[in-house]
Amino acid sequence: MTTTETDEFLAKLRAFEGLEVGIEVGADPVNQPMIRHWVEAIGDENPVYVDPDAARQSVHGQVIPPPVMLQAWVMRGIRARPAVGGNPRDELMRLLDEAGYSSVVATNCEQEYDRMLHLGDHLRTRTVIDSISEEKQTGLGIGHFVTTRVEYETLEGEPVGRMQFRILKFKPGTGRQSPAKEPTKGERPRRPRPSITADNAFFFEGARQHRLLIQRCSTCGVLRHPPEPRCAACGSYEWEAQEASGRGVVYSFVVNHYPQVPAFDYPLAVGLIELEEGTRLVANVVGLEPSDVRIGMPVEVEWLDLDPDLTLPAFHPAP
Numbered sequence: 001m002t003t004t005e006t007d008e009f010l011a012k013l014r015a016f017e018g019l020e021v022g023i024e025v026g027a028d029p030v031n032q033p034m035i036r037h038w039v040e041a042i043g044d045e046n047p048v049y050v051d052p053d054a055a056r057q058s059v060h061g062q063v064i065p066p067p068v069m070l071q072a073w074v075m076r077g078i079r080a081r082p083a084v085g086g087n088p089r090d091e092l093m094r095l096l097d098e099a100g101y102s103s104v105v106a107t108n109c110e111q112e113y114d115r116m117l118h119l120g121d122h123l124r125t126r127t128v129i130d131s132i133s134e135e136k137q138t139g140l141g142i143g144h145f146v147t148t149r150v151e152y153e154t155l156e157g158e159p160v161g162r163m164q165f166r167i168l169k170f171k172p173g174t175g176r177q178s179p180a181k182e183p184t185k186g187e188r189p190r191r192p193r194p195s196i197t198a199d200n201a202f203f204f205e206g207a208r209q210h211r212l213l214i215q216r217c218s219t220c221g222v223l224r225h226p227p228e229p230r231c232a233a234c235g236s237y238e239w240e241a242q243e244a245s246g247r248g249v250v251y252s253f254v255v256n257h258y259p260q261v262p263a264f265d266y267p268l269a270v271g272l273i274e275l276e277e278g279t280r281l282v283a284n285v286v287g288l289e290p291s292d293v294r295i296g297m298p299v300e301v302e303w304l305d306l307d308p309d310l311t312l313p314a315f316h317p318a319p
């Protein structure tokens with residue numbers, strides 16, 4: 001497309017900003033079978049979702065669905081026909097499809113909950129098309145990010161939550177990176193690739209050299225991580241990389257059990273490490289049982305050379 005055509009197409013897309021999709025009603029009220037299928041698929045064994053006796057003794061007093069199921073209660077079936085008369089979201093998707101942006105991937109999802117849901121709650125949504133980005137080159141391909149805002153309420157009109165949802169509609173085959181190599185049989189799947197940007201490339205380059213580099217504002221000296229273009233303390237865009245000693249303490253941590261990604265071992269200890277230089281970063285905690293990780297534990301960096309183009313820091317207990 002020429003620049004003028006690109007501008008005209010973007011204007012056409014942006015005409016959808018602020019439009020309401022209209023009210024959509026969930027096919028079924030919150031129900032036990034759907035909860036059971038969901039938690040089995042995710043591998044979540046918390047009894048509060050499926051066992052009425054255990055749920056009664058919990059702080060919830062009754063069975064609840066996992067809060068992140070929110071969208072499941074109003075989701076259209078994969079073969080659902082577009083709404084009668086069309087709605088602006090379907091029209092926008094058709095416009096993008098016809099222009100070649102036919103692939104889709106969800107990139108961001110933020111949910112807020114007003115209360116826990118219960119069996120029998122029947123939900124409906126009001127959706128607004130929030131924004132459409134200009135055309136971007138991403139690792140997956142050239143595309144537009146489309147952000148929607150969804151308000152969830154019961155059929156009685158009680159608000160129960162909201163979601164901001166962003167997808168990338170992109171042209172297949174226009175990605176910057178070749179797709180990850182499929183593991184051959186018996187070979188361990190590769191770790192998910194980090195998204196390398198102009199701001200964070202130095203960090204991963206440093207990691208390949210087994211150097212833990214963090215950003216320091218050149219103007220006021222404040223350290224920051226993860227990498228950002230601008231200093232939050234003074235507003236300066238000038239920064240330099242400082243090599244950290246690799247020593248620190250576990251500031252906080254989680255032990256992840258699910259969902260499980262084949263490239264990792266579970267349970268997986270993920271720490272928020274406070275470096276002795278004074279900033280924090282997220283990394284795997286290794287070299288001990290995940291159940292033995294403690295807040296305040298002194299740790300030091302080691303390097304995981306995962307494959308030829310990916311090295312990541314991890315932290316083990318300091319001797």
Ligand code: ZN
Binds near residue numbers: 220221
């Ligand atoms: Zn600064």
